[in-house]
Each structure stands twice: as C-alpha cells, then as structure tokens.
Amino acid sequence: MSSGHSHEHGSAEGLRAAFFLNLAFTFIEIAGGFWTNSVAILTDALHDGGDCASLGLAWYLQKLSRKQPDAGFTYGYGRFSTLGAVITSVVLIAGLSVMLWHALERLMHPQEVYAPGMIVLALLGLLANGAAVWKTRHGTSLNERMVSWHLLEDVLGWGAVLLGSIAMSLWHLPALDPLLSILIALFVLWNVGRNLRKVGAVFLQRAPASFDVAEFQRRLTTLPKVVSSHHAHTWTIDGEHHVLSLHVVVQNDATRDQIVEVKRQIKSECGEEFEHVTIDVELAGESCLDCHQ
Template identity: 55%
Template structure:
C-alpha cells in the first residue's frame, strides 16, 4: 500500500501542474479524484498500522474506528474540491476555452500507466482496505480512459466543450461516491443497524431457539 500511495501522490502533483499547463478542467477534475485516492491510500496505510495496536486504556474498543475519521476528512476535501471544479466547469460549457490537447493526451496515457501500476501492486491484497482502495484506483484508470478518448476526439474535431463536459461528469461521479461513503460512515458513527442486517429476521431466529422465551431488547451495530 505504501508504494501505491507514493505513486498516486507524485502523479497527483504532476496532474495538477499538467492541468494548469494544458488549461484542462478535465485533467484538474481527475487530479482532484486522484488527490482523494492519495488521501484514502495514506490514511488507509496509517490506520491499517494503527488498528494493529489493539485496545488501550483510553480506547478500550481499539483503534479500528479511526478509519471512519479518515473517510470523513477525505470526503470533506473531495466535496470542497468538486464544488470548486464545478463552479469553473459549468460556465465553461457555454464559453469553452482552448486546451492543449496534446498535453491532455500525454497526461491521460501517463495516468493510465501510473494508476494501472498501482492497481497491479494492490491486486493481491487480502484486507478489505486494500480491496476497496484497489477498486478506487480502477475507477481512476477508467476516468483517464475517458480523458484519453476525449482528447483524441478534440484532436480531430473542433469540440472544446468536451473538456468542461468531462470535468462535470467526473465531478458529479466523485460527489456521488462521496455521498455513499459519508452515508455509510455516519451510519456506523451513529451506531445504526448495518444495511445488510434484517433485525426482524434475527429476532425471529432467536425466538425459535428452545432456550429463549422472550426477546425484550436487541441492539445491533458495527
């Protein structure tokens, strides 16, 4: 996970510089997405080590819930960044600016290679953390494929609106995923019943046990 983190972080810096150089909002949107993944990787790497400490006198349940704090911090960063990108991209749909298409093409190819290498590095991961991060990196690869296709189209057709359009689509996709992650995190923090758990079914199965006469209280959380 450490190698994947540094790969993603270094490339995110290159993306931001490249997005500014090429005047491409699509590149900057993908840079924001990769920044979120870099934060996720860094926090996952840190909390994976932290969770192995076990419980302490202060944290008697252990440190596993610290990963939720990381998810919330990451989500806030992504929301702020996505709203900023959308505030630039939506007006750009109606008055698009010229972009450096060759630069976009080069960065898209580089993005596919770097994120693909990070995916390969995590493909044999066994922990849920590693599997989730690997899925996010696959999404990054697909995002760069979209930028690659967009830049190729712009090379042959006068369609500068494609860049802000890609930016809007990527930002909306990021916000959708942030919403899902925040919803899951808040459900855990507020000690809600996990979505996949059916409380009534559990009560029914418990009540059928020979030694159970009554269920007066039942609590389930994760």
C-alpha cells in the same frame, strides 16, 4: 478472554502503494508543468499533492485501526479507519466541486487546448492512477472503498482527457472536455454519497446492514429453554466488526449446562462478524436490572 478476539483489519498495503504511486506522479506533473509551461498541469499537480496528503492520512489511519484494544480504546481502533473514509470523502467532494465549477465555466467560455501534450500526460495519468486502483481493489473497509472511488475518479478524469484530446485534435469540439468532466463528477459524487450513507450509519450506531435484529430474536425463541429476549442492542464498530448485547429469559428449571448451551447457541447464531457479544441471562419471573418498573 482475548484469545477469542481477533481484531485484524484489512491490509493497508494497497493504500501504501497508492500513496507512493500518487507521490511519484505528482513529481512528474510538477516537472511536466514547468517543461510545458502549462498552468493547467501545475494546477492539477496541486490537486494531486492534496490527494497525496489524503491518501497518506488514509494509509496511516488504516494502519492505526489494526492496533490492539487498550485501556483508552477498549473496542480497539476500528473507527479510525472509518474516520479515514470521512476525511477522504470530504477531500473528494471539495475536489469534485472545484472540478464542476471549472467545467461549467469552460462550458460557457470554451478555450482551445494543446491536444498533443494532453494526450501524453493523460496516458501517464491513466498509467499511474490505474495502477493505484489495481493495488487497492481488494480493500473491504469503508476507508479503502472511499479511496478506491477517489482513485477511480482520477482514472476516469484522465480517460476523459485522453478521449477529449484525441477527439479535439481531429475535430473542433471545445465543449467536449468540460462536458466529460461534468459527467464524471456527477457519477463519482453519486457513489461517494452512497458510501457516505454507510459511513453515517456506522457513526450513528445503526444496526449492521446485514443483520435483522427482530428476525434474530424470533429465532432465539426456538432454542430449548428460552422464553423470550429483550434489550437487544446492536451496532458496528467499522462496518465489518459488530457488537451485540441482549437479555435472554430462560425457564426457571434450566440447568447450568442448558444455560451454557443457550449462550453458546446465541453466540453462534450471531456469526463471525460479531466480536463482542454480551448476554445477560434472566430466569423467568426475575425482575430485569435495566427495566425501571
């Protein structure tokens, strides 16, 4: 029973570190904004405040996803982690849209910026967000990967500010800053879209990406005493832990030991990622309980 089910999910440690790094940097930005009297920096502090809320939520949902199954959530809480990926991507897409809008506006009406102050802040931003990316680099869940893309967006953003402000303090290139912003926004949007497709596949109960159910059923027919299989259904709880149910038809003269062996082989054919494998054994000629014919 429950002894064979480990519902251990990815570590939430990286998300916690990213949350506190972001929180600390938000306070630095607020102080820096008042110190330099810069509206741009205060606006970005607001953006980072939003990031803190999003990161905190991702961290909370990742921790929640480790909870053991109970009577209410019999498959466990894995989907709560995937929900975190949805929320992070919505926040990220909204942020990127605002960034694109401002960048296009700036491109049409270039403004002078105070380059030396930007260099200092860009270095601090690179340090804080770079450390957060480093802390979350081992995450395997869609939730953690989406957070990594969010943090990478911030790193690239500050990298662009740094390059842009260095270039702008040497030459007169006011269009460089918005151009870099647009390139980064498009690059991150592309990758968020890719990850969002995977999240969508999880919620729409698509078969696990690494699992070919037709090929799997073909392999089953090579097992001793197996005639055929039908009603093969598979989906994934969170992209990392999968579910499979299957009706397998065995020859009429199959013994108890042979049937047990067939079930054991099917389970091992599935692989480690399948935590819930349900097999209905039918004898050849027996009518199927799920076929209304």
